[in-house]
Amino acid sequence: METELKDLDPTRGQGLPRPQPSESNHDDGSTKDDRPLLKPESLSESSSSSTLPISQESLDKKFAAFARHDVYGPLGCGELPLEEKILLAIASVILVPIRVVLATSLLLFYYLICRICTLFSAPNRDDSEQEDYAHMGGWNRAVIVQCGKFLSRAVLFIFGFYWIKETFQISDSGFKSSAAQNEGKDESEEPARPSVIISNHVSYIDILYHMSSFFPSFVAKQSVGKLPLVGLISKCLGCVYVQRESKSSDFKGVSGVVTERIEEAHRDKSAPIMMLFPEGTTTNGDFLLPFKTGAFLAKAPVLPVILRYPFRRFSPAWDSMSGARHVFFLLCQFVNHLEVMQLPIYYPSQQEKDDPKLYADNVRTLIASEGNLTLSDIGLPEKRIYLAALNGLLCQC
Numbered sequence: 229m230e231t232e233l234k235d236l237d238p239t240r241g242q243g244l245p246r247p248q249p250s251e252s253n254h255d256d257g258s259t260k261d262d263r264p265l266l267k268p269e270s271l272s273e274s275s276s277s278s279t280l281p282i283s284q285e286s287l288d289k290k291f292a293a294f295a296r297h298d299v300y301g302p303l304g305c306g307e308l309p310l311e312e313k314i315l316l317a318i319a320s321v322i323l324v325p326i327r328v329v330l331a332t333s334l335l336l337f338y339y340l341i342c343r344i345c346t347l348f349s350a351p352n353r354d355d356s357e358q359e360d361y362a363h364m365g366g367w368n369r370a371v372i373v374q375c376g377k378f379l380s381r382a383v384l385f386i387f388g389f390y391w392i393k394e395t396f397q398i399s400d401s402g403f404k405s406s407a408a409q410n411e412g413k414d415e416s417e418e419p420a421r422p423s424v425i426i427s428n429h430v431s432y433i434d435i436l437y438h439m440s441s442f443f444p445s446f447v448a449k450q451s452v453g454k455l456p457l458v459g460l461i462s463k464c465l466g467c468v469y470v471q472r473e474s475k476s477s478d479f480k481g482v483s484g485v486v487t488e489r490i491e492e493a494h495r496d497k498s499a500p501i502m503m504l505f506p507e508g509t510t511t512n513g514d515f516l517l518p519f520k521t522g523a524f525l526a527k528a529p530v531l532p533v534i535l536r537y538p539f540r541r542f543s544p545a546w547d548s549m550s551g552a553r554h555v556f557f558l559l560c561q562f563v564n565h566l567e568v569m570q571l572p573i574y575y576p577s578q579q580e581k582d583d584p585k586l587y588a589d590n591v592r593t594l595i596a597s598e599g600n601l602t603l604s605d606i607g608l609p610e611k612r613i614y615l616a617a618l619n620g621l622l623c624q625c
Contacts, residue, residue, distance in 0.1 A: 282617060291614035293515035293604040298543040304553050305622050312541060319560035327559045330386045338379045339457045342464045345372050351463055358485055359453075362445060362466025362500040372464050373443045380440035384433070388564040392437070395569045397598070422501065422531035422573050423493035424523055426591060428601065429505035430513040430535055431546045433558075437535065437566065439465070444503035445489065447482065466500040483522040490526035506588065509608040512547045513537055516601040519588040527581040532591060534569040534599035548615055571598055 284302065288295035300306050308316065342361075345368035351359035361372070384392070425444055427434060438444055445466035453459045453469050468485050486502060493499045506519035513536060523530065537544040542561050546554050558564065574594065580587035596603050 284621060287617055291610060293511045293606055294547045294611050294614050295512060296543060296548055298539060299541050300557060302548055302618050303622055304549045304557060316560050324559045327386050331383050334379050334383055335457055338375060339460060341375050342372055342460050358468060360466040361464045376443050377440050380436050384436050388561050389566050393567045397571050423528045424490045424502045424504060424530050425533055426523055426530045427505060427533040428516055428535055428595060429507050429510045430537055431510060431544045433544055434535055438503050442501055444501040446503050483525060486522050487525045490528050494528040509611055510546045513545045514602060515604040516592060516596045517604055517607050519592045521584040521588045524584040524587040527576060529573045529575045530591060531573050532571040532595050534595055536567040538565045538567060548618060569599060
């Protein structure tokens with residue numbers, strides 16, 4: 229991996245003033261979105277000619293955060309140039325089978341490692357029925373973590389991410405002087421590592437990168453824990469499972485579990501780090517959606533990480549394409565690119581600790597500024613409307 233060090237003003241991002249309020253509201257920190265949905269009839273740009281058909285251009289403009297700009301087009305159904313068709317045909321016959329076999333072999337190998345290391349261990353359980361193997365100690369936990377990091381990077385290599393450019397921003401005097409500027413913050417209380425990592429969300433590739441660098445715990449659908457192979461691996465990661473289709477609140481809730489896990493990681497350096505994508509969905513990589521507050525309720529410092537995927541033909545961003553189709557096109561690319569910018573640990577001011585929404589908005593503003601990302605007020609509900617409209621226009625794909 230290529231690494232660079234860049235200077236960052238130690239006062240930047242600390243105790244930022246409240247940004248201008250937007251229409252979005254994610255104060256509950258959960259997956260619930262109380263913003264009014266855009267109605268299908270509002271998709272038309274013309275107020276005087278509501279019966280006119282919706283164009284691809286108007287959809288892409290209204291939902292710019294999810295619009296694809298590569299040669300494969302929306303939903304991956306664009307008309308490809310002859311050169312791309314030839315490359316796609318060659319890669320589908322030669323490259324894709326090799327990559328699938330290698331990646332599957334590594335998945336099976338890592339599953340066996342996890343199975344052996346957890347053979348005589350019971351998954352940790354609490355009153356919310358979350359279970360994981362991430363709280364184990366000793367040699368078996370060390371083997372799971374180190375092998376997980378190495379094999380995750382190996383899978384990225386197989387997928388064509390041969391070089392990953394990493395940039396680390398630090399202040400001239402390091403993190404301690406930056407933390408000491410916060411009111412009431414004792415330098416001796418500074419964590420040796422972050423308790424929660426915050427990142428923009430572009431693709432499922434994000435997860436592989438963070439596994440290779442930090443091996444953190446993620447928030448995942450409850451069904452993931454029951455999948456063959458992947459289920460055990462997710463428990464070794466210490467994933468927090470979400471019952472998204474359920475409206476009941478029999479347990480403490482996702483935000484409560486996540487907050488406890490972040491607080492635990494802040495107190496105990498041996499506890500697994502949490503990794504959260506506060507946008508709640510993926511974008512095309514050029515925009516930053518509103519942040520939910522779940523990652524900021526614990527009032528703990530966060531580590532902001534920015535991911536970018538430069539591309540020439542196919543964008544690795546998983547914005548408006550089915551999963552199987554996207555994986556196939558990704559594997560057909562001979563080379564894929566990933567750039568990572570890791571910002572200094574962000575220590576909240578007392579005002580931000582008292583107001584998680586302010587904390588979330590300030591971290592979002594910092595990430596957008598440093599990553600040159602455009603702030604957008606739309607979110608997952610609008611993405612669903614956009615995908616439904618695209619499927620209506622391109623139903624033959």
